[in-house]
Amino acid sequence: MRLEDQLAALADLGLPLAAGRTVDELLYSWPREAYERKPFDQLLFTLGCAVEAEPWDRWFCDRAWHFDTECVRGRGSYVTLARRLSRITGRPDALTDLRDHVDLGTEEAWLAYTADGRRITWPIEVRDDWADLMVVGYLMDELEHGRSRFHVRHNGQAMTLFYLDTDAAERLNTLTGEETVAPFPG
Structure with a gap:
């Protein structure tokens, strides 16, 4: 699945690229093949990260954060x-x-x-x-407020956190064909 199609599907779920972020910035971090080989896998990870170029502290997605627990x-x-x-x-x-x-x-x-x-x-x-x-x-x-909750996608000692309503989280899991995110245990 093309990277741009993955981005459109995630935007429909409430996980759009942050204002001003571009596909070129995503491709600076990883080659297109990494995003398209297993749709959504690399992209969901990268959405939680900051852009790897100056100026610093620009996040790819306002509703995601890759949290290294160490x-x-x-x-x-x-x-x-x-x-x-x-x-x-x-x-x-x-x-x-x-x-x-x-x-x-x-x-x-x-x-x-x-x-x-x-x-x-x-x-x-x-x-x-x-x-x-x-x-x-x-x-x-x-x-947490309203209908949205923190959802987690585990990655070893780290995790990518997403802030989504339950419906969007369920649709994300359906889209990826697996339980990609789950409510944060708490």
């Missing part, structure tokens, strides 16, 4: 994670006053934020540089 480096790691989750919900300011403390040496960590006027602080379990998926789940619960 991402905790220290202070700011959970703030970044919370901001990226907020971005794919289309509510980048849903969590305010974000602060975290991460000390890998003493294994002390926490995340604090304000949501809907409530100040919330979560203790974080420190396991080397692995994200605490329980806290990730709490953030997702906080951010």
